[in-house]
Amino acid sequence: MALEYDPKTSKILYQGREIGECTHEDGKARVRMNITYECDADDWIVPLSWFAFGLNLLPQHRPKNLDVASKIETEADSIEREYDVPRLLMEKIVKRGGYIWIFHKNDPDEWPSPLHGHDYEKGLKLDAVTGRIFDVATKQHCKDLKRRNLVQVQDRLRQSGDFREKVAQLIDGDA
Secondary structure, X not given: OOEEEEOOOOEEEEOOEEEEEEEEEOOEEEEEEOOOOOOOOOOOHHHHHHHHHHHHXXXXXXXXXXXXXXXXXEOHHHEEEEOOOOOOOOHHHHXXXXXXXXXXXXXOOOOOOXXXXXXXXXXXXXXXXXXXXXXXXXXXXXXXXOHHHHHHHHHHHHHOOOOHHHHHHHOOOOO
16 A cells, blocks of 8 residues: 555654654544655646545535535536546546536535536536536636537526526526
């Protein structure tokens, strides 16, 4: 295993060298790490993506107190175009199954637009106005939803009382 934890000393080791520690206090664990690794120029992001994936599982990195007002699923073949950008997820995960877009009624984050959905499993955000899909970790535009699928998503949001006003304002152009 690349990382090792010594419970006697609370030290975290990488290749036999100490790179951090885990301390416990008041029922909480605190992990501190400083790691340097070398690899081929194109492979550096893979270990980092797994680390980011693990951090995203922690409760403090999950959305808090958001009402799930609408959950919309699009098929795997609903992607019109993909772009060659570094993503902080493995490609095999990105290409699995359909996409499930979760729209929050009171989402405090307006990126990439005030009307956007989250695919938490794949680490993506869908701009429901343009159909552009972004990698959450890098904020890079990485995919485009097919026009017909975007219209279906917009129609579902239009039918929802929670999003009707936003759709009218941002998509239909009503003032």
